[in-house]
Every structure is written in structure tokens, then in C-alpha cells.
Amino acid sequence: MLEKALTGGPGYRAWMAFLLAVLATGLFFYLRQLELGLGVTGMSRDVSWGLYIAQFTFLVGIAASAVMLVLPYYLHDYQAFGKITVLGEFLAVASVMMCGLFIFVNLGQPQRVLFVLLHAQPKSVLFWDMFVLNVYLVLNIITGWTVLGCDRKGIPPPRWVKPLIYLSIPWAISIHTMTAFIYAGLPGRSFWLTALMAPRFLAAAFASGPALLILICLVLKKWANFDAGEKALQALARIVAYALAVSIFFVLVELFTVFYSGIPEHEDHFRYLYAGIDGHGNLAPWMWTSVILAVGALAALIHPRTRRNEHFLAAACAAVFAAFWIEKGLGLVVTGFIPTPLGSVTEYVPTGPEIAVALGVWAAGFLVLSALYRVFVAVRREGGSFEPSADGVRNGP
Amino acid sequence: MKLYDKGIIMAGIAAFVLLATVPLWYGGAGKSSPPELSLDTPAIRELGEKRCVDDTAVMRSRHVQILTAWRDEAVRKGNRTYTASDGRRFEASLSGTCLKCHSNKEQFCDRCHDYVGVKPDCFRCHIAPGEVQK
Amino acid sequence: MTSNRREFLKMAGASALLLLVPAVLPPVRAAEKPASPGSAARQPLKAGHWAMAVDLMKCSADCTDCIAACHQAHNVPALGNPKDEVKWIWREPFPAVFPGETHAWSGESLRKMRPPVLCNHCANPPCVRVCPTGATFQRPDGIVVMDYHRCIGCKICLAACPYGARSINFRDPRPFIPKLNPDYPTRTKGVIEKCNFCEERLARGLKPACVEACRRKALVFGDVEDPRSEIRLLLETRFALRRRANLGTLPQVYYLL
Numbered sequence: 001m002l003e004k005a006l007t008g009g010p011g012y013r014a015w016m017a018f019l020l021a022v023l024a025t026g027l028f029f030y031l032r033q034l035e036l037g038l039g040v041t042g043m044s045r046d047v048s049w050g051l052y053i054a055q056f057t058f059l060v061g062i063a064a065s066a067v068m069l070v071l072p073y074y075l076h077d078y079q080a081f082g083k084i085t086v087l088g089e090f091l092a093v094a095s096v097m098m099c100g101l102f103i104f105v106n107l108g109q110p111q112r113v114l115f116v117l118l119h120a121q122p123k124s125v126l127f128w129d130m131f132v133l134n135v136y137l138v139l140n141i142i143t144g145w146t147v148l149g150c151d152r153k154g155i156p157p158p159r160w161v162k163p164l165i166y167l168s169i170p171w172a173i174s175i176h177t178m179t180a181f182i183y184a185g186l187p188g189r190s191f192w193l194t195a196l197m198a199p200r201f202l203a204a205a206f207a208s209g210p211a212l213l214i215l216i217c218l219v220l221k222k223w224a225n226f227d228a229g230e231k232a233l234q235a236l237a238r239i240v241a242y243a244l245a246v247s248i249f250f251v252l253v254e255l256f257t258v259f260y261s262g263i264p265e266h267e268d269h270f271r272y273l274y275a276g277i278d279g280h281g282n283l284a285p286w287m288w289t290s291v292i293l294a295v296g297a298l299a300a301l302i303h304p305r306t307r308r309n310e311h312f313l314a315a316a317c318a319a320v321f322a323a324f325w326i327e328k329g330l331g332l333v334v335t336g337f338i339p340t341p342l343g344s345v346t347e348y349v350p351t352g353p354e355i356a357v358a359l360g361v362w363a364a365g366f367l368v369l370s371a372l373y374r375v376f377v378a379v380r381r382e383g384g385s386f387e388p389s390a391d392g393v394r395n396g397p
Numbered sequence: 398m399k400l401y402d403k404g405i406i407m408a409g410i411a412a413f414v415l416l417a418t419v420p421l422w423y424g425g426a427g428k429s430s431p432p433e434l435s436l437d438t439p440a441i442r443e444l445g446e447k448r449c450v451d452d453t454a455v456m457r458s459r460h461v462q463i464l465t466a467w468r469d470e471a472v473r474k475g476n477r478t479y480t481a482s483d484g485r486r487f488e489a490s491l492s493g494t495c496l497k498c499h500s501n502k503e504q505f506c507d508r509c510h511d512y513v514g515v516k517p518d519c520f521r522c523h524i525a526p527g528e529v530q531k
Numbered sequence: 532m533t534s535n536r537r538e539f540l541k542m543a544g545a546s547a548l549l550l551l552v553p554a555v556l557p558p559v560r561a562a563e564k565p566a567s568p569g570s571a572a573r574q575p576l577k578a579g580h581w582a583m584a585v586d587l588m589k590c591s592a593d594c595t596d597c598i599a600a601c602h603q604a605h606n607v608p609a610l611g612n613p614k615d616e617v618k619w620i621w622r623e624p625f626p627a628v629f630p631g632e633t634h635a636w637s638g639e640s641l642r643k644m645r646p647p648v649l650c651n652h653c654a655n656p657p658c659v660r661v662c663p664t665g666a667t668f669q670r671p672d673g674i675v676v677m678d679y680h681r682c683i684g685c686k687i688c689l690a691a692c693p694y695g696a697r698s699i700n701f702r703d704p705r706p707f708i709p710k711l712n713p714d715y716p717t718r719t720k721g722v723i724e725k726c727n728f729c730e731e732r733l734a735r736g737l738k739p740a741c742v743e744a745c746r747r748k749a750l751v752f753g754d755v756e757d758p759r760s761e762i763r764l765l766l767e768t769r770f771a772l773r774r775r776a777n778l779g780t781l782p783q784v785y786y787l788l
Contacts, residue, residue: 036702036720037700037701037702037703037720037721038684038699038701038720038721039614039615039701039702039720043686043701044613044614044615044701045613045614045615045616045617045689045695045698045699046613046695048686048689048690048699049686049690103685106685106686107683107684107685107721108682108683108684108685108686108699108700108720108721108722108723109682109683109684109721109722110683110684112664112681112682112683113683115663115664115666115681115683116663116664116683118664119664119665119681121662121663121664121665123660124660124661124662124663124687125661126661126663126685126687127663130663182661182687185660185661186657186661186690186691186693187657187691187693187778187779187780188657188690188691188692188693188694188775188778189690189693264630265630336690337690340695341692341693341694341695341775342623342627342628342648342694342695343626343627343630344627346613346614468680472676472678472680473668473676473678475670475672475730475734477575477734492713492714492716493714518719521717521719522679522716522717522718522719523716524606524711524713524716524717526713
């Protein structure tokens with residue numbers, strides 16, 4: 001089935017060639033980073049996590065969002081999602097792969113990465129995060145590929161797929177909770193020391209992931225002649241709207257706690273983020289852009305007229321994706337370090353090589369995603385005679 | 398059964414065999430001999446009995462395992478005293494024990510390492526004698 | 532047999548000279564003596580729980596003896612810019628070291644103080660808890676150790692440390708080491724490092740470099756579990772501040788006021 005990824009029209013080839021070029025550039029700069037050290041990035045002694053970990057944090061959320069398709073369909077027989085659960089699972093595969101790559105490029109001694117397994121430390125949240133992420137990757141590869149393969153052959157999927165799919169539902173929650181725990185368990189970083197980390201992460205994930213899925217479905221409709229269906233897209237859009245509303249609420253709740261209690265240690269981070277401290281505030285414009293995008297997107301998604309219009313829907317979804325990329329990526333990770341435990345402000349700006357490596361990883365992810373989606377579309381075009389929404393798949397043979 | 402594209406396949410097999418046997422026929426295979434290691438250092442000259450931590454054969458085949466054991470014992474357990482098989486005690490330290498006698502890294506350590514093509518990254522951190530002057 | 536006092540004195544003097552001979556002649560080397568030039572001449576220092584006290588009344592505002600001694604002894608590179616810098620011990624203004632302990636009317640002497648800051652070797656270290664490979668771990672005697680061989684450079688320990696005590700080697704440190712000390716290894720790019728309470732000196736029976744270098748004897752290092760140690764006496768008789776004590780990390784560097 002994978003051989004289908006090797007064939008395609010000129011548009012597909014041009015897209016894959018472009019991605020390969022970006023990947024090659026990223027690889028070149030990564031080799032340079034290996035040679036010279038992490039000093040080629042914008043990370044510093046004070047802000048020791050930057051663009052790479054920001055992308056990782058954001059992408060874990062995208063990976064978790066597959067559950068927003070799987071849960072309604074497999075637990076509640078929501079038929080409209082039947083055709084596209086595989087899309088969600090493939091998105092999870094590509095996202096988790098990118099997460100792993102971003103962790104890898106962030107390491108100072110990447111050749112020792114397997115020490116995390118060899119010298120496993122059960123007390124370390126990072127260890128558990130690696131574990132759950134890899135299991136999630138395997139789960140989604142197996143379930144997505146199997147369901148699609150059976151669909152192609154016109155047979156119901158084997159019985160063992162069901163328990164794996166059921167497992168992937170709480171597992172999706174767990175991957176993002178574990179990632180949140182990386183931040184929320186550190187006593188010295190008051191910006192992250194909130195029980196709201198995990199809920200915020202999940203709400204953001206369930207807004208940004210389905211938003212990306214909607215955009216992907218619109219792209220597939222236009223370029224690959226695959227129609228996910230109006231009902232599916234609208235349901236997804238409503239999920240995005242609710243998750244977005246909850247996310248905005250969470251941010252407002254955080255702001256209240258921080259500023260009403262007035263504890264300087266907590267206030268300072270938010271003040272830096274949205275206004276800047278002592279003239280240092282290079283994140284503030286980004287955050288306000290994110291706010292405007294989020295509020296505008298919410299308005300567009302709530303109103304049925306704009307939500308049902310494909311152009312507004314696409315714009316709103318792109319806005320949601322961008323807003324959370326900013327807020328959950330750089331906004332969250334970098335601000336934890338500013339101000340430092342000693343009260344000083346060291347700002348972070350990613351360097352060119354760092355951005356190139358990050359884009360290279362995104363390109364790798366999109367390569368995998370595009371290849372998997374190409375297979376999906378090809379199977380659909382063959383006219384998989386077995387409609388997954390029929391009883392056979394749901395109840396199993 | 399008919400063999401299609403016989404010419405290309407035969408050429409491919411021949412190319413593969415040539416490539417796979419490169420170590421045997423390219424660059425003077427069989428003409429090089431194991432390197433001569435120099436034990437001529439001031440510290441070794443002063444030794445009464447010219448013995449390393451263990452016998453030469455053992456050191457040659459197991460010095461990596463011994464160093465790794467020293468590393469874990471010294472760094473992770475704080476146990477810096479190593480008792481050799483014959484009861485002699487040493488400080489478990491690459492720079493402090495091994496390289497104090499074998500202070501001619503280029504004529505000793507490097508000769509075998511270069512010959513077999515290994516690049517131990519011990520020396521990225523552990524300072525070899527003579528480096529201080531560089 | 533001596534016959535008179537003179538002969539006796541001559542004999543006594545000659546005997547006394549003979550006693551000096553072994554100290555003057557070069558020592559005879561036994562054939563079986565192990566060639567271990569690095570072996571400890573002194574017994575290692577041991578403790579139930581190591582801790583350090585910084586006497587802020589003695590520490591002077593502009594001295595950097597402790598920093599120089601530490602960084603020289605451990606081949607700490609001088610990167611020369613705050614982005615990439617590596618430091619094991621340095622000085623910060625009092626209000627930064629102890630946030631919330633100064634107020635609008637605090638005296639000049641307090642404000643001008645610049646206590647040295649270093650790894651606190653916490654008894655409940657968050658950095659050890661989060662390390663995914665166990666590259667940073669705590670010894671039974673309290674010292675939080677870095678195993679440079681195992682560190683993968685993930686930097687979660689930098690995020691976890693509430694004190695900013697850790698540094699990562701953003702570049703190969705070798706070119707930046709002012710004067711290479713052959714008795715201690717350097718590190719390589721990509722690994723994290725921090726103060727190690729001079730555990731390699733303790734193993735040789737020596738006090739930490741900073742403690743020995745302090746010309747005002749402002750640094751006291753000892754076993755807090757030993758009721759008769761100097762540090763215990765100081766901690767019981769003087770008021771001590773610890774950095775961010777409310778976080779529960781149980782830091783073992785005590786600042787005496």
C-alpha cells in the first residue's frame with residue numbers, strides 16, 4: 001500500500017520535492033549544530049529551552065487531537081467521522097515523529113539518547129513522556145494502517161484493532177498530560193507551576209489539532225478530490241470553537257489568579273509576556289497577535305454563517321492554528337525562563353540556523369504526512385468498497 | 398525460468414562483489430603490520446617492575462572494560478581505589494594513573510587506535526599529558 | 532665504652548647524625564610498590580551530609596578569590612558572554628539572591644552585599660528528580676553529582692533548578708579555558724556542569740577550592756550531621772538564610788548574617 005505514495009501528479013511531486021529541499025537544508029544546518037554545539041541556536045544559559053522544545057510542546061498537542069475524531073466515532077457511533085479517523089491517526093503519527101525529532105535536535109549529546117532507555121529513571125517525567133509518546137506512535141501506526149488496509153481490501157478490520165483504538169483514547173490524553181507535567185512539576189518556575197498546565201494543554205490541543213484537520217480536509221477536497229463531508233467538517237469546527245473558548249477562558253483565569261493575588265514572582269512572567277519588563281518585551285507583539293487571532297477565530301467559528309462558509313472556515317482554522325502555535329509554543333516555553341530565578345531578564349531570539357533546523361523537522365513531518373495521506377487518497381479513489389461507517393467495522397466480525 | 402536483463406544483473410553482481418571486497422584488494426591490504434607501541438616514558442623507566450594494572454594480554458583486550466568499570470565506580474560511587482587481580486591498589490583514574498605512566502599518548506594509545514580506526518572520545522575531556530603546554 | 536664525658540658527647544652527636552640519614556637519602560623503591568602517582572596520600576574526607584556556610588559578615592563585596600580558585604581548579608571555560616557562559620560559582624546582588632528579603636528601607640550595607648552563589652546541593656534536589664538518565668544524582672553524603680559521561684544534554688535540569696546554578700556547554704570549552712589544570716578533566720560540548728562541592732578534592736582529603744582560597748575564611752564547609760563540626764556550631768548560633776527556602780528543596784548552602 002505504501003507504494004502508492006510514490007506515484008502522484010505534478011502538484012504532489014512538486015510539493016514533495018519542495019519538502020525534501022527544506023529537509024536537506026535543515027539537515028545541513030543540523031550537522032553544523034552537531035559540529036559547533038548548541039551555541040549556534042539562540043538558547044542561552046538563562047533561557048535553556050527555545051524553538052525546538054516549543055515546537056515539541058505544540059506538536060504533542062496536535063498528536064493528541066486525533067482523539068477528537070476517534071472518540072466520537074468509536075465510542076459514540078458518530079458516523080460522520082467514520083471516513084476520516086484514519087486521517088487523524090496519520091496526523092498523530094507525523095506529529096509524534098516530529099516531536100521525537102525536535103527532542104533529538106535539542107539534545108547536546110544526541111548520540112546518547114538511548115541512555116533514556118538503558119538507564120531508565122522512573123522518577124523522571126521526561127522518561128515517562130518518552131515512553132507514552134513512543135507507545136502512542138506505535139498505536140497510531142498500527143491502527144491507522146490496519147484500518148486503511150482493510151478498507152482497501154473491502155474487509156472489516158481484525159478484532160484486535162478495536163482494543164488498540166480504545167486504548168489510544170486515554171493514551172492521547174496521557175501524552176499531553178505527561179508533557180504538561182514536565183513543566184508543572186518544576187518548583188523553581190512559577191510561570192509553569194500551575195495545576196492548570198495539563199488542562200490548558202489539552203484545551204489548546206483540541207482546538208489547534210482539529211483546526212489543522214479541517215484545513216487538511218479542505219486541501220484534500222480541492223486537490224485530491226476527497227470530500228470528508230459537510231457534517232464532519234462542521235462537527236470538527238464546533239469542537240474547535242468549544243476548545244478555543246475553553247482555552248481563552250483558561251488564560252483569563254490564569255491572568256486573574258496572577259494579578260489579583262499580586263504575587264510578584266507570578267506576576268512578572270505574565271507582565272513580561274504581554275507588556276515587557278524594563279524595555280525587554282520581544283514576545284509581547286506576538287502574544288497580542290495571538291490574542292487577536294484567537295478572538296477573531298472564535299467569533300467566526302461561533303456564527304453559523306461564517307462557520308459554514310469554507311473561506312471563513314479556512315481562515316478561522318488557520319488563525320486558530322497560528323494563535324496556538326504562538327501561545328503554546330514560544331509564549332509558554334520561553335516565558336517560563338523570563339525573568340530568571342535571580343530576577344534578571346534575558347530575552348530569547350531564535351537564530352537562522354535554529355529556524356532552518358526547525359523547518360527541516362517540520363518538512364520531515366509533512367513528508368511523512370503527505371505520503372500517508374497520498375496512500376489514503378489513493379485507497380479512496382480505488383473505491384474501497386467497504387464503507388467504514390457500516391456495521392461491520394463498528395462491531396467487528 | 399528465464400533471466401531477464403541478464404547483462405545488467407551480471408554487471409550489478411560484479412560491481413557488488415568488487416565493492417564488498419574492497420578492504421581485501423585496495424590500498425595495500427595484507428602489507429601493513431600491527432603498530433609498534435612505545436613504552437619509553439620517564440615514569441615507566443623508573444618503575445622497578447614493568448607491570449601495568451594487569452597483564453599485557455588482559456590490558457590489550459580489556460582496557461576499555463576496565464576503564465568503564467573505573468569510570469562508574471569513581472564517578473557514580475565515589476570509590477576511587479581499584480584493587481588489581483594481584484592485590485596491588487591503584488587510583489581508578491585515566492589521567493591520574495594510566496596516563497602518568499603512559500605519558501606518550503601519540504606513541505602508545507594513538508598508534509593502535511589509529512591503526513584500527515577507532516576514535517575514543519575519552520580524550521575530548523580527559524587531558525592527555527603534554528596537552529597543558531599546547 | 533666511653534672513658535670520659537668528651538667521648539660520651541662525641542658518641543651522642545654521631546648517633547644523632549645517624550638518625551638523620553634515612554630522611555636525607557632517596558627512598559628505596561620496593562619492587563612490588565604500585566606505580567600509582569595519583570594515589571591519595573591523605574585519607575579522603577567523609578561526612579554524613581556535606582554543607583557549606585557563607586559568612587556574609589566576612590565576605591567582602593569585591594573579592595573573587597573563590598570564583599578564581601574554583602574555575603581554575605575545574606577547567607571552567609571563560610566564554611566571555613552571558614549567553615553561552617559557564618559558571619560554577621559567581622556573585623549576585625543580595626536582593627537577587629534573596630528575593631523578598633529586602634524592602635524599600637533596607638540599609639546600604641545589605642543592598643551592597645554580593646553573596647557568592649553556587650549549586651546548593653539540595654537535600655531534596657528537583658534536578659535529580661527530573662533527569663531522565665540519572666546523569667545527575669545524589670550521593671549518600673549529600674553531594675549532587677554530574678556524571679558527564681551520561682548526560683545527554685536535554686537541559687531539563689537547568690529548567691528544574693530553582694537557583695540557576697547550572698550551565699550547559701554550548702560550545703567546545705577547550706579553547707576557552709584560560710589555564711588548563713591537568714589534574715581535572717575538561718568537559719565536552721553539549722553536557723551540563725555545575726559546582727560539585729569539589730568531590731574529587733574531598734576524595735584526596737582536601738577541602739573545596741573556594742573554601743581554601745577565601746582569604747577572609749568566609750566559607751565554612753563541613754558535615755551538618757556531625758554535632759561537633761564547625762558548621763554545626765555556626766548554624767546553631769547564628770541566623771542563616773537559605774535561597775528560596777519555601778520551595779522545599781532543602782538547600783545546603785547557608786548564608787550567615
